[in-house]
Amino acid sequence: MVKKENKAVFFERLLGLFDNYERMLIVSADNVGSKQLQGLRKAFRKNSEMIMGKNTMIRKVLRDNMEEKPELESLLEHIEGNIGFIFTKADATDIRELLRTHVVPAAAKAGTFAQCDVNIPPGPTGMDPSMTSFFQALNIPTKISRGQIEIQHEVALLKEGQKVGSSEVALLQKLSIRPFSYGLGLVQIYEKGNVFSPKVLDIKDEDMIESIKAVLGNVQGLSIGADYPTQLSEPYHIANVKSALEDIAAISLEIGYPTETSVPHSIKNGLEDIISISLEIDYTPKEAETIKEMLANPEAFAAAAAPAAAAAPAAEASAAEAEKPAEEEEEEDDDMGFSLFD
Template identity: 45%
Template sequence: MAVKAKASKMNKKELYNVKLCQLLDQYSQVLIVASDNVGSNQLQNIRKGLRGDSIVLMGKNTMMKRSIKLHSDKTGNKAYLNLLPLLVGNVGLIFTKGDLKEVSEEVAKYKVGAPARVGLVAPIDVIVPPGNTGLDPSQTSFFQVLNIPTKINKGTVEIITPVELIRKGEKVGSSEAALLAKLGIRPFSYGLVVLSVYDNGSVFSPEVLDLTEDDLIEKFAIGVSMVTALSLAISYPTLASAPHMFANAYKNALAIALATEYSFPQAEKVKEYLKDPSKFAVAAPVSAGEAAAPAAACAAEEEKKEEPAEESDDDMGFSLFD
């Protein structure tokens, strides 16, 4: 029986080795994920959600490292060896041909709420909100131990102010776990967490997947400005600094031409301007108000000319009393 069990175990290892090697040949993109506190049912749902372009492979780190080393030696592809330092802790591999960002977002969807168990390291801060707890006054001892201010309202315990019960990185104590259980609070959520990304031999942080085109353009512009500043400081010509160097050289040559009798075609216009700036003066446009005043004056004069002269009484040949 022992021999059969050993043979069966060796057979499983060999099958696992063959499967991992096949995946390394078929896929060039791998997500290394942490699987702490992830149950079998949850993992099965993740496999279903990624079915198509992605395959989730879990296993012991020693088995994965052994298979990767053997496959690297067999194929001569040393890029696979970059995966070895990443296989630390409770991790798994997601082989994919799809978009890395979309796969990472799909994995993040399958998080399940979990209670705060005693001794567990809190991944986030746990804050108990104020309000009625629904607990009877006999349960106030839990709140007193944890220094949570409460009052009795309508026969139940009510928390007065929000309280930071557990801080991130701290271990959950028995009192905290019991109180959260009584309140029905499941503060933590667990799922596969992407730790690193492997793409054709390159390994990078998953934060890179969140970069947009605007972020890349901004980072590129910052890099170009730094190269330009360094090139100008040490007078080393580059594609980034050459335009600025030519502009500075033209300014220096122009300054010399203005200070001496030496001249060149590009400096002639500047010299001519300095001799007689009035040649380059441009007539300022007349404003609407200024143009309207002369026009009104001309119109008034025309009206005066068009008015008929009044006939005098003397022209009639007799006076008013004749």
């Protein structure tokens, strides 16, 4: 009974967080201890809330509410592994920096995978000569110097992604090396129904400017303003300008930011939606009258279109005949009024 009540509380809380926040960060929580999580919760108290739970329970909340909130479906494919949610009203970049400040160094654990390359530096180890066989078993060249074991040269112990074995763990512990660090890692960002990679947080204004320049390509003399290019000051190729403005319109439509290049497309798309809706209902706007008449009486429109269709090949033939070069008349011998036999 208590277990069911706890589940109901979790479902209600998670759904309430989706109602109260537009931005949510999915974080990985591998090897993160409870004390570390407690410190993060305290840091998030001002403008964020963190919730952890079983993936099966999270998926159930999402599926049960997708009818009312269809945008939740985009999250389902990302609910895997040891993850948690951070709902926040702060900027995602600030939350990422906060997560980085709560990363703690950690010793290697057998069975885990190396987060990075691990190299053992050369030099004295502080261990007595009785441990020489231990280093020999790991194929690490050593020598005895001043009563202690000394590693002769740098040793590549682990590669990033390699599974950590018990021997590597034992060596790192003996050398007091803690090569890894653990903390909440940012996996995905969910905002207003969209899910995107945290890599977008690394995009700077300068990168955006360079991207816009790349879109414009070889167009010369375009002055880049806040919204789109507005002036042409040097010779340009009209095809390049047309292509650039089409790209800008496409970007504006995708991000939902209207510009003078995208507004005509938005109006056209809206008009098409209105016509599509009117075909399903009794109301008929002026713009949809012709289309409805065509659907209601297609034979009449086919008959009206037939003469025009028949006239098209004839017009093309006439045009082709007009373009055909006139045949040269046969030249007649002109005696200019004289005769060789007079």
